[in-house]
Amino acid sequence: MTFEAFFINFILLFNYFVIYYFLAVNGIYGLLSIVAGKELFYYLKRIAFGEHEELVVSPLTPPISVIVPAYNEELTIVSSVQAILGLRYPEFEVIVVNDGSGDGTLQSLVKAFGLCKTSRVVHKKIDTREVKGTYESLYHANLLVIDKARGGKSDALNAGINASRFPLVCSVDADSLLEEDALLRAVKPFIEKPDKMVASGGIVRIANGCEITGGKIAKVRLPKKAISIIQVIEYLRAFLVGRLGWSSLNNLLLISGAFGLFKKEAVINVGGYKTDTVGEDLELVLALHENYRSRNLEYDIKFVPDPVCWTQAPDSLAALRKQRERWHLGLMNSLFRHKKMLFNPKFGSIGLFGLPYYWFFEMLGPLVEFAGYIIIPLSIYFGIINLQFFLLFLLVAVLYSILISLAAVLLEEFTFKRYQEVIEIWKLFLYSIIENLCYRQLISLWRTVAFFKYLYKSQKWDVSVRKVFSEAK
Amino acid sequence: MIIFWVIGLQGIFILSLFTYLIIYKIIKNSREAIFQIKLTTQGKDLENAIAAYLDGGLGETEILARIAAAGNRISETVMLKLVKGYSNKGYLFLMTGLFEKSGLVKNYRQVLKTGKWWEQGVAAQKLGDMRSGTALPELIAAAHSQNLELSLAAARALGKIGGEKALSVILGALSDPQRWTAIRVEDIVVSMGGQAVAPLLKMFDTSSPEVQKTIIEILGLLRDKQAITKLIACLAKDDYEIRIKATKALGQLQTKSAESHLIWLLQDPKWEVRAMAAKSLGQIGSRRALPALERGLRDKMWWVRMNSAQSLVSLGPEGEMVLKKAMTGDDRFAAETAVQMLGESWNCNINLQKVSQL
Numbered sequence: 114m115t116f117e118a119f120f121i122n123f124i125l126l127f128n129y130f131v132i133y134y135f136l137a138v139n140g141i142y143g144l145l146s147i148v149a150g151k152e153l154f155y156y157l158k159r160i161a162f163g164e165h166e167e168l169v170v171s172p173l174t175p176p177i178s179v180i181v182p183a184y185n186e187e188l189t190i191v192s193s194v195q196a197i198l199g200l201r202y203p204e205f206e207v208i209v210v211n212d213g214s215g216d217g218t219l220q221s222l223v224k225a226f227g228l229c230k231t232s233r234v235v236h237k238k239i240d241t242r243e244v245k246g247t248y249e250s251l252y253h254a255n256l257l258v259i260d261k262a263r264g265g266k267s268d269a270l271n272a273g274i275n276a277s278r279f280p281l282v283c284s285v286d287a288d289s290l291l292e293e294d295a296l297l298r299a300v301k302p303f304i305e306k307p308d309k310m311v312a313s314g315g316i317v318r319i320a321n322g323c324e325i326t327g328g329k330i331a332k333v334r335l336p337k338k339a340i341s342i343i344q345v346i347e348y349l350r351a352f353l354v355g356r357l358g359w360s361s362l363n364n365l366l367l368i369s370g371a372f373g374l375f376k377k378e379a380v381i382n383v384g385g386y387k388t389d390t391v392g393e394d395l396e397l398v399l400a401l402h403e404n405y406r407s408r409n410l411e412y413d414i415k416f417v418p419d420p421v422c423w424t425q426a427p428d429s430l431a432a433l434r435k436q437r438e439r440w441h442l443g444l445m446n447s448l449f450r451h452k453k454m455l456f457n458p459k460f461g462s463i464g465l466f467g468l469p470y471y472w473f474f475e476m477l478g479p480l481v482e483f484a485g486y487i488i489i490p491l492s493i494y495f496g497i498i499n500l501q502f503f504l505l506f507l508l509v510a511v512l513y514s515i516l517i518s519l520a521a522v523l524l525e526e527f528t529f530k531r532y533q534e535v536i537e538i539w540k541l542f543l544y545s546i547i548e549n550l551c552y553r554q555l556i557s558l559w560r561t562v563a564f565f566k567y568l569y570k571s572q573k574w575d576v577s578v579r580k581v582f583s584e585a586k
Numbered sequence: 587m588i589i590f591w592v593i594g595l596q597g598i599f600i601l602s603l604f605t606y607l608i609i610y611k612i613i614k615n616s617r618e619a620i621f622q623i624k625l626t627t628q629g630k631d632l633e634n635a636i637a638a639y640l641d642g643g644l645g646e647t648e649i650l651a652r653i654a655a656a657g658n659r660i661s662e663t664v665m666l667k668l669v670k671g672y673s674n675k676g677y678l679f680l681m682t683g684l685f686e687k688s689g690l691v692k693n694y695r696q697v698l699k700t701g702k703w704w705e706q707g708v709a710a711q712k713l714g715d716m717r718s719g720t721a722l723p724e725l726i727a728a729a730h731s732q733n734l735e736l737s738l739a740a741a742r743a744l745g746k747i748g749g750e751k752a753l754s755v756i757l758g759a760l761s762d763p764q765r766w767t768a769i770r771v772e773d774i775v776v777s778m779g780g781q782a783v784a785p786l787l788k789m790f791d792t793s794s795p796e797v798q799k800t801i802i803e804i805l806g807l808l809r810d811k812q813a814i815t816k817l818i819a820c821l822a823k824d825d826y827e828i829r830i831k832a833t834k835a836l837g838q839l840q841t842k843s844a845e846s847h848l849i850w851l852l853q854d855p856k857w858e859v860r861a862m863a864a865k866s867l868g869q870i871g872s873r874r875a876l877p878a879l880e881r882g883l884r885d886k887m888w889w890v891r892m893n894s895a896q897s898l899v900s901l902g903p904e905g906e907m908v909l910k911k912a913m914t915g916d917d918r919f920a921a922e923t924a925v926q927m928l929g930e931s932w933n934c935n936i937n938l939q940k941v942s943q944l
Contacts, residue, residue: 512596523607
């Protein structure tokens with residue numbers, strides 16, 4: 114066989130592969146949309162006669178330790194902690210871990226909350242970098258601040274776990290805003306299945322453009338920048354379709370690091386958060402799955418669509434690129450770390466369905482897409498595929514992707530209805546189309562770069578520039 | 587050709603969904619706006635009329651006519667809002683009467699019999715808020731439903747209504763933990779208050795150990811002195827988890843008669859029991875326990891030392907004297923624990939000054 118014949122055969126095979134790949138990934142996403150829609154429908158029916166008010170007054174609602182790792186958060190830390198202290202929940206403590214900040218994070222906290230150095234002895238269950246001091250507040254009995262040597266977010270979370278007094282721990286990013294009832298809603302799975310529930314996660318929404326007053330979201334609005342609006346749609350798709358769908362199939366592999374609730378004992382049993390990865394949230398959930406399944410123990414990890422955490426999304430291409438590269442590096446790190454679970458029947462549906470999806474569609478998907486951009490033009494050049502057929506297939510693929518994005522927007526508008534104004538719905542519709550015409554391709558490119566970066570082992574966690582939450586004027 | 591059809595259908599589907607969403611939004615927002623306007627005007631008048639009725643200024647016939655004129659949705663919204671704000675039993679009784687005579691209870695009883703499970707759940711919740719005793723048969727039937735959410739909503743409603751029949755259904759669920767998780771049943775029983783104590787004590791001896799633990803927990807939360815004898819008897823049980831829960835409950839009851847038993851438990855072979863005993867002695871305020879708590883400072887387990895130290899702090903100057911002595915004693919662990927406890931209660935102002943100089 115000549116080289117040209119071999120090359121043509123290769124391209125032909127790749128085209129068939131792309132068609133089947135397209136059918137598989139979109140088939141799965143279509144299934145997730147249907148499953149998520151059904152789950153959301155029943156969830157909303159259940160919470161219509163829910164018991165949130167009873168949970169607030171009940172002495173049996175399990176207490177929670179809210180851990181807030183902070184690194185160079187001088188501008189936002191006080192408002193963030195004030196907002197967390199104002200959450201509606203019967204019993205909880207807030208542990209802020211100052212992870213060796215170089216700015217005035219600790220000083221801001223001392224001044225705002227009347228902190229007092231104590232000689233509290235922390236029961237060290239997970240190894241961490243040195244704890245330099247613990248501070249308690251004169252004004253808030255449930256606030257503790259830990260000052261420690263720099264060790265990274267995971268190390269800070271582990272230090273918080275060591276100091277926590279309660280059986281449930283909640284990790285919250287310092288630049289995130291939790292809604293008032295977020296803890297009440299996130300704790301419900303632990304009340305329904307106190308023996309089995311190990312972790313629950315809520316939805317993360319984009320705070321850009323929202324009116325914020327007193328550390329709370331006063332009015333929900335779409336962001337002004339196109340790049341942020343597109344991320345709104347992306348997050349809706351990822352959470353309301355992806356996470357909810359996988360959760361209802363008992364295959365949830367990721368609870369967002371911005372807001373997650375865990376059984377403390379379970380986290381300690383897997384050694385806490387791993388400090389040698391940038392995807393500590395995915396890594397922890399995979400470790401929990403591996404630990405429980407390898408010991409044949411019954412457990413559950415759930416996504417709850419109700420509790421909301423608002424976060425600032427990157428509003429520049431440079432910041433977005435860094436974020437997406439970091440996410441992809443973290444994904445690859447965790448998948449390789451737990452590769453023994455892949456296709457291993459011992460790990461049940463996680464090993465046979467959940468992980469393979471992440472390996473072949475989340476991790477390799479950008480690579481396949483990128484390869485397509487090179488091979489398809491070659492296919493047309495060699496006359497392997499008909500240009501008209503290719504354009505029509507491309508149109509079908511893009512329309513299908515728009516449909517999935519729109520399905521996520523519709524799920525949001527028929528259920529939680531955060532975006533009330535008709536003009537905002539127009540915008541979401543418009544950007545559902547725009548997202549699939551250039552944005553997704555850009556994200557795929559960056560993820561492909563991250564893929565090769567990982568292979569060459571050049572990982573670095575870039576720190577995004579933090580912006581102050583814009584207060585309402 | 588097929589591809590053209592696929593594209594066309596996709597496009598039509600997308601546009602239809604979007605158009606439906608826009609129209610749905612406009613209609614829904616309009617309806618909601620109209621309801622809010624009506625609620626503001628008519629609702630306020632109805633609120634005032636009900637307040638007048640409850641104070642005897644308006645007759646029953648007239649108030650029922652006003653409720654009928656306002657319509658079901660507005661009257662239900664107003665009346666449920668008022669009921670949540672009342673604690674006066676007389677007012678609540680009169681409000682329940684209004685709910686029943688206005689036909690609102692009848693409507694929800696019907697839904698509870700024939701609706702879909704989520705409609706039944708909402709109906710159960712509303713009947714509970716209305717404290718409707720006439721709905722007991724339907725609520726009891728719903729509490730035995732196979733649908734977990736519905737049965738729990740019905741149980742919560744029964745908890746709000748109270749009474750012997752309601753209580754027996756809920757306590758029956760304690761013995762069947764497969765149906766409802768214990769924590770939810772506990773919650774409902776605790777909310778029923780003192781009327782649950784005697785039946786709980788009665789069912790204790792014939793219950794399984796798991797149910798006994800739940801009952802002990804509830805008795806502690808109810809803080810009723812009737813339970814003391816039973817709880818003290820539990821301190822001698824072989825199951826250490828029962829000992830822990832009984833110790834905790836006695837601490838919550840703050841009963842001096844349990845002092846000597848709790849002091850004895852500071853020598854229990856299980857550290858969890860010792861730790862709980864140390865904590866409960868602090869809650870009771872037992873000065874007789876000072877020597878035992880001092881020994882607790884030297885316990886090999888961290889939690890026992892910590893709880894003993896915290897209890898000593900709560901016992902005032904005498905407890906602090908014991909801690910000061912331990913600070914300079916020969917036991918390193920006791921000294922460390924004492925330093926922490928005393929430091930937290932003494933040195934705050936001095937350290938605040940130092941910290942502000944950072």
